[in-house]
Amino acid sequence: MSSETDKPAGHDESRRTFLKQSSLLTAFTIVPGPVLQAATYELDEKVAAAFEKVSLKLEVNGVKHKLSVEPRTTLLDLLRENLNLTGTKKGCDYGQCGACTVHVDGQRVNSCLSFAVMHEGKKITTIEGLAEGGKLHPMQEAFVKHDGFQCGYCTPGQIMSAVACVREGHAGSETEIREFMSGNICRCGAYSNIVAAIQEVKNGGQKV
Amino acid sequence: MKAQDKQIGAPMNRVDGRLKVTGGAKYSAEYELPNMAYAVLVGSTIAKGRLTSIDAKAAEKAPGVLAVVTHFNSPKVPGFDTAGKDPSQPATVGGPLKIFKDDKIRYNDQVIAVVVADSWERARYAARLVKAQYAQEKHKTNLEASVSDAFLPTAAKKNPKHPMNDYQRGQVDAYKTGAIKLESEYVIPTEVHHPMELQSITAHWEAPDRLTLYDKTQGTMATRRDFAKEWNLPEENVKVIATFVGGAFGNALHSWPHESAAIIAAKVVNRPVKLMLTREQMFTNVGYRPYTWQKLGMSATPDGKITAITHESIGQTSTYEEFTESTLAQTRMMYQSPNVTTRYRLASLDVCSPIWMRGPGEATGAFALESAMDEMAHMLNLDPLEFRLRNYTEQDPEKNKPWSTKFLKECYQLGAERVGWNKRQLKPGSLRDGEWLIGYGMGVGTFGAHRGAATVGAQLLPDGTVLLQCATTDIGPGTGTVMTQIAAETLGLDPKKIRFELGNSSFPKAGTQGGSSTVNSVGPATQEACLALKEKLRTLAGAAFASAKKEDVTLTDGYLTLAGNAGARVPYADLIKQGGDKAVTVEAKPGPEGQQYSMYSFSVHFAEVRVHELTGEVRVSKLVSCADAGTIVNEKTAGNQMKGGAVGGIGMALMEAAHIDDRFGRYVTKDFADYHVPVHADSPDVQVAFVNKPDPHVNNLGTKGIGEIAIIGVAPAIANAVFNATGKRIRELPITPDKLI
Numbered sequence: 013m014s015s016e017t018d019k020p021a022g023h024d025e026s027r028r029t030f031l032k033q034s035s036l037l038t039a040f041t042i043v044p045g046p047v048l049q050a051a052t053y054e055l056d057e058k059v060a061a062a063f064e065k066v067s068l069k070l071e072v073n074g075v076k077h078k079l080s081v082e083p084r085t086t087l088l089d090l091l092r093e094n095l096n097l098t099g100t101k102k103g104c105d106y107g108q109c110g111a112c113t114v115h116v117d118g119q120r121v122n123s124c125l126s127f128a129v130m131h132e133g134k135k136i137t138t139i140e141g142l143a144e145g146g147k148l149h150p151m152q153e154a155f156v157k158h159d160g161f162q163c164g165y166c167t168p169g170q171i172m173s174a175v176a177c178v179r180e181g182h183a184g185s186e187t188e189i190r191e192f193m194s195g196n197i198c199r200c201g202a203y204s205n206i207v208a209a210i211q212e213v214k215n216g217g218q219k220v
Numbered sequence: 221m222k223a224q225d226k227q228i229g230a231p232m233n234r235v236d237g238r239l240k241v242t243g244g245a246k247y248s249a250e251y252e253l254p255n256m257a258y259a260v261l262v263g264s265t266i267a268k269g270r271l272t273s274i275d276a277k278a279a280e281k282a283p284g285v286l287a288v289v290t291h292f293n294s295p296k297v298p299g300f301d302t303a304g305k306d307p308s309q310p311a312t313v314g315g316p317l318k319i320f321k322d323d324k325i326r327y328n329d330q331v332i333a334v335v336v337a338d339s340w341e342r343a344r345y346a347a348r349l350v351k352a353q354y355a356q357e358k359h360k361t362n363l364e365a366s367v368s369d370a371f372l373p374t375a376a377k378k379n380p381k382h383p384m385n386d387y388q389r390g391q392v393d394a395y396k397t398g399a400i401k402l403e404s405e406y407v408i409p410t411e412v413h414h415p416m417e418l419q420s421i422t423a424h425w426e427a428p429d430r431l432t433l434y435d436k437t438q439g440t441m442a443t444r445r446d447f448a449k450e451w452n453l454p455e456e457n458v459k460v461i462a463t464f465v466g467g468a469f470g471n472a473l474h475s476w477p478h479e480s481a482a483i484i485a486a487k488v489v490n491r492p493v494k495l496m497l498t499r500e501q502m503f504t505n506v507g508y509r510p511y512t513w514q515k516l517g518m519s520a521t522p523d524g525k526i527t528a529i530t531h532e533s534i535g536q537t538s539t540y541e542e543f544t545e546s547t548l549a550q551t552r553m554m555y556q557s558p559n560v561t562t563r564y565r566l567a568s569l570d571v572c573s574p575i576w577m578r579g580p581g582e583a584t585g586a587f588a589l590e591s592a593m594d595e596m597a598h599m600l601n602l603d604p605l606e607f608r609l610r611n612y613t614e615q616d617p618e619k620n621k622p623w624s625t626k627f628l629k630e631c632y633q634l635g636a637e638r639v640g641w642n643k644r645q646l647k648p649g650s651l652r653d654g655e656w657l658i659g660y661g662m663g664v665g666t667f668g669a670h671r672g673a674a675t676v677g678a679q680l681l682p683d684g685t686v687l688l689q690c691a692t693t694d695i696g697p698g699t700g701t702v703m704t705q706i707a708a709e710t711l712g713l714d715p716k717k718i719r720f721e722l723g724n725s726s727f728p729k730a731g732t733q734g735g736s737s738t739v740n741s742v743g744p745a746t747q748e749a750c751l752a753l754k755e756k757l758r759t760l761a762g763a764a765f766a767s768a769k770k771e772d773v774t775l776t777d778g779y780l781t782l783a784g785n786a787g788a789r790v791p792y793a794d795l796i797k798q799g800g801d802k803a804v805t806v807e808a809k810p811g812p813e814g815q816q817y818s819m820y821s822f823s824v825h826f827a828e829v830r831v832h833e834l835t836g837e838v839r840v841s842k843l844v845s846c847a848d849a850g851t852i853v854n855e856k857t858a859g860n861q862m863k864g865g866a867v868g869g870i871g872m873a874l875m876e877a878a879h880i881d882d883r884f885g886r887y888v889t890k891d892f893a894d895y896h897v898p899v900h901a902d903s904p905d906v907q908v909a910f911v912n913k914p915d916p917h918v919n920n921l922g923t924k925g926i927g928e929i930a931i932i933g934v935a936p937a938i939a940n941a942v943f944n945a946t947g948k949r950i951r952e953l954p955i956t957p958d959k960l961i
Binding site: 085093096098099100101104109142159186196201 | 233234236237238239240241242243244245246247249250252283339340341345414415416417418464465466467468469496498499695696697698856857859860861863864866867868891892893897898899900901903905906
């Protein structure tokens, strides 16, 4: 499935306030009122966008997006706030908890630690893109079966990390799994069950 | 799973599992509302004093900023001026912080401004531009320096029967004259709940007098009550939605300043406002397990009978609320001692208020009590398990009542076998594997089997499914799942045909999810609502059913049927066609049994640790947790909860500590790099065993509660195992390598 969307990232309503107050545009204050009013909706936005935003193309879960984003927007915030893919979680925003783990071109990354604009042209997979059609990914099935979660908040990150852990060849033993999953914190403490789920997928020989 | 199978006790997969593994579960900052605005908090940089001014000009001018609200421009919050406390509130004195109401700074990082913008990025940037000036005063943030100011909680002073009063059985401080005695001091540092979901709220004024909150709370009704009061609104005008809660462990049992800030901000900008704390703010603004100093004296006879225990505790609280917890409860009832003295005190510091953290109080107290039990057993040259058996209580020595049920001995036996207790050597330092010293330790936990009133609504829908609703929340234990099981068994219906909805204050009322009480309270309400629904349907089902008992009615494959009467089959469709209400709402309340019996859940935890003799690194190589928690409704979710408590106990024992630099009164631990919580590699494959015998007195289901006893006693089990491995007794948590080398 592939489609093109073109929507601005972020809400633009108050940019006018900024522009009216910015020194660069004080010149507008000598422009007659009606002109200024017209400009507030059209021109100001474009001028401001040129300052603040850069264009970005990326593919998320098979959907191609053409976006305009602020350079300081993290991949995590882009997913959650602009694309409404809230399955990827914010647990610390410092790359310490793993709740925001997604795959970028097949590699697991902490999406809170990378800016969206760093991923021009890349393919992102989030938890929402792991199941195929209505069929759960084997790792998702195994997490349900082994109760590899409680509150569920770290779960998307655990699952994305677990899939990568198996693909990387780092699920050879219980000890190895624990080591290579240690970037994903589960405060509910469902670690034993998460490890059991990963082992089942690894030993089941299904394609991950 | 087939309908005719027994549902209670079945290891059913979670009903919300699919939503959780696909990213479909929505938490409080994940609702999409039109015109959403984003709020970021600014905190004070001093711990005590007054705000003299705030310069918000630069922030207000920053791109996308909609408002900067501070004490100097905040709209009046009407309820802040209404004095008076709610008697149903727990034992805190004082009141939550009234944000922006005055210029007083009570702790470092207290919220002094909320910046609202049209994106996170813009709000975050602008928040950094807010500058404050203060008149600073000398602060106190160190408990040990404040011990001389410790006081008896006001609630206890006012009421001689209050449980925080000094307790006495037999002679005062009798341990001092005992034959064999010990006196030890124990310290636990401040620990922070740190659920993975950052504390978040989306506040939406749907009309000037109608407020909807998507909030991280353990009690939708308590949150509704708090904010209805804050804004002088009728409770029905406030709706609180908490369908999914990303962990909490107690920190969402209280309403906090950030919630008030989001609501005020939403009022000011007249848009829905979303607010998420940072991980750093999770240390400073949403409670913690308080730093606590304890002293325990114990005496015993040479043959291992305890003759006296004195247990004293001083816990920290804030200057504006008196937070208390049951630190000394376990000491009063766990062991058969003729003389017991307990004294509970508080010290007020310039910090945010604490709040109950998993196994509140008891987990703190059990560290002292269960460590002291191990110390005394060592002095007596007795196996610590044998020492506990010699002082086992067959009835509650504090209340002089029989236990409703107590199967702690069975737990001892189950756990000792599984951990390999017979390998333990009396002499510390006897076992090793190369450079690793091996030791075994145990710790006991208990928590009251609390039950409150709860109401559940049940209705038969036209598609033949049953919908149940209750305002209770689920912070992770699997509430919806076990209620579905209880309903399935009561109705005789396939669990797939049942939907249990929760986390909405508009649903029939229930208490907060805290104190291990949810299944004890909501479970019987679910059961009784299902029985009432069957009774209602029976009366509509015609002649064959008219004289039947409601217990014999079952809902099977689209038909109302009757046990022992194959001919009695009425399609739901016929019942639904008859019109009229197919819904019932039933409240279930605890009975008088609580007056007759002492009701507790019990647990024991056995740890095997390996301590590296050169580096002092401690690895928990085995952890076995056994519980007498009454009926286990779902072994899969219950077992998971026990494992999770054990992992929390590893954190408490070995790594968790939030540190304040007292010069500035500010936390120096600000994130997971400084405040360590257990990760995958820190956790062994935790083994769990349940006695699984019903308690006939708490409720008809026989449940007693799991959440708290899962962690209470774990930290001392590990500390005792470290002693057994090394001969070093660590009385101040966490047991970091520097304390062992």
